[in-house]
Amino acid sequence: TYLPRWLAIYESQPGKGYFAAESRATGGFLGWLHLRDDRLEPEYVELGYRFQRSDWRRGYATEGGLALLRHAFMELVVPQVSARTLLGNTASQRVMEKCGLRRTGFFTYPEDVLDGRDPDERVAVKYSITRTEWLARQA
Secondary structure, X not given: OHHHHHHHHHHHOOOOXXXXXXXXXXXXXXXXXXXXXXXXXXXXXXXXXXXXXHHOOOXXXXXXXXXXXXXXXXXXXXXXXXEEEEOOOHHHHHHHHHOOOEEEEEXXXXXXXXXXXXXXXXXXXXXXXXXXXXXXXXX
């Protein structure tokens, strides 16, 4: 069910989509990152990432996130990027902070996004950065 939706992003959102992360040493799959129109708040482009647990805490999400932010702000010239994670996922929040995003709010994911979880298990945080803020950090 994911693949058709992911492939449709490449067609409907030029320059955005899902990107595989591979090991330089082995060529093996590490995980993926995405840059896509934000489904919850359409005025944003969303940054996301998922890596195999064995490859956590190696800097891959930060490295990939920084590359996609550069792509979003320099090549696609989007005005702002968001990223979200569950409240308890402090490692992902740290990646967002290392990428220069700042916490901008709390919310609860809708039930259809996280099926089978109670409302308190769907509490999350949103981080964001504007192109202006990102450009200022590059100076």
